[in-house]
Amino acid sequence: MTHYKSIVVLTGAGISAESGIQTFRASDGLWEEHRIDEVATPEGFKKNPALVQQFYNARRDALLHERIAANPAHMALAQLEREWLTRPGHQFLLITQNIDDLHERAGSEKLIHMHGELLKMRCELSQQVFTIHHDIGGDDICACCGEKGRLRPHIVWFGEMPLKLEQIYRALANCDLFLSVGTSGNVYPAAGFAQEAKQADAYTVEINLEPTKQNDLFDKHFYGKAGETLPAFVDSLLSR
Numbered sequence: 001m002t003h004y005k006s007i008v009v010l011t012g013a014g015i016s017a018e019s020g021i022q023t024f025r026a027s028d029g030l031w032e033e034h035r036i037d038e039v040a041t042p043e044g045f046k047k048n049p050a051l052v053q054q055f056y057n058a059r060r061d062a063l064l065h066e067r068i069a070a071n072p073a074h075m076a077l078a079q080l081e082r083e084w085l086t087r088p089g090h091q092f093l094l095i096t097q098n099i100d101d102l103h104e105r106a107g108s109e110k111l112i113h114m115h116g117e118l119l120k121m122r123c124e125l126s127q128q129v130f131t132i133h134h135d136i137g138g139d140d141i142c143a144c145c146g147e148k149g150r151l152r153p154h155i156v157w158f159g160e161m162p163l164k165l166e167q168i169y170r171a172l173a174n175c176d177l178f179l180s181v182g183t184s185g186n187v188y189p190a191a192g193f194a195q196e197a198k199q200a201d202a203y204t205v206e207i208n209l210e211p212t213k214q215n216d217l218f219d220k221h222f223y224g225k226a227g228e229t230l231p232a233f234v235d236s237l238l239s240r
């Protein structure tokens with residue numbers, strides 16, 4: 001029976017699907033309605049900032065709707081973090097590709113949003129980051145430089161560098177259990193993390209609705225809804 005010490009978890013849009021947040025590549029996916037290059041690239045933002053702001057304003061609005069809540073999969077990861085870190089010498093890091101705040105609502109703290117956060121905006125001049133719960137428009141004036149039209153979503157678009165990669169790669173190099181939840185493994189560099197964990201001799205587990213193209217990178221698979229499979233897996237891990 002292996003006794004793990006250092007767990008790294010990577011989550012994707014699939015973990016928030018049961019909370020009512022659209023995934024990206026399912027038939028009802030977000031990208032179907034919008035072309036990536038129009039709404040999720042710096043070029044798209046430069047070309048039509050109003051369209052991009054509106055795209056994220058609509059997603060922020062949807063996220064803040066009262067029917068949206070963390071689901072049992074988010075709760076299971078928060079419970080795992082809490083209990084795991086009571087054990088001497090144990091480490092835990094949750095890396096999410098998601099820009100929603102459902103991991104925070106579930107109580108996760110050792111959390112990296114590698115693609116940014118929907119409830120944050122950034123001044124393009126000062127790089128200062130602000131929390132927001134309302135729409136951003138071209139007329140907004142930022143508190144740091146007092147000018148109009150400098151605020152953008154604090155989100156990593158395609159072609160931009162993901163956040164905290166150094167800390168992420170360090171954690172991957174030192175983990176002995178890597179758990180991937182609800183991600184199709186299409187977007188890099190996140191899609192390369194399972195390989196990084198394998199190179200560190202970690203045991204790799206994939207929790208997803210269905211097999212992904214990365215499934216031969218994983219030692220164990222649990223197919224089904226994360227809201228059902230993840231709590232069971234966490235219970236088994238904590239009862240060791």
Ligand code: BV8
Pocket residue numbers: 011012013014015017018023024025026029040097098099115155156157158159160161162181182183184185186187188189190207208209210212224225226227
């Ligand atoms: C970068 C914010 C330079 C925006 C997002 C190789 C190396 C490096 C880069 C590249 C490379 N090849 C290509 C690139 C460029 C590009 C890329 O990967 N393009 C893709 C399209 C090929 N990558 C970039 O541009 C990245 N930056 O490369 O910088 C660099 C170079 C080297 C090293 C470092 C840096 C930046 C990418 C970030 C883009 N921003 N999000 C926004 O949200 O609007 S990406 C966005 O899409 C998400 O954040 C997420 O990452 C991705 C969606 O993927 P998933 O989360 O996996 O969601 P998906 O719908 O695809 O899958 C859901 C899964 O859940 C499915 O499998 C489904 O079956 C499952 N599921 C559904 N329901 C459930 C479920 N599972 C369980 N339970 C359920 N109920």
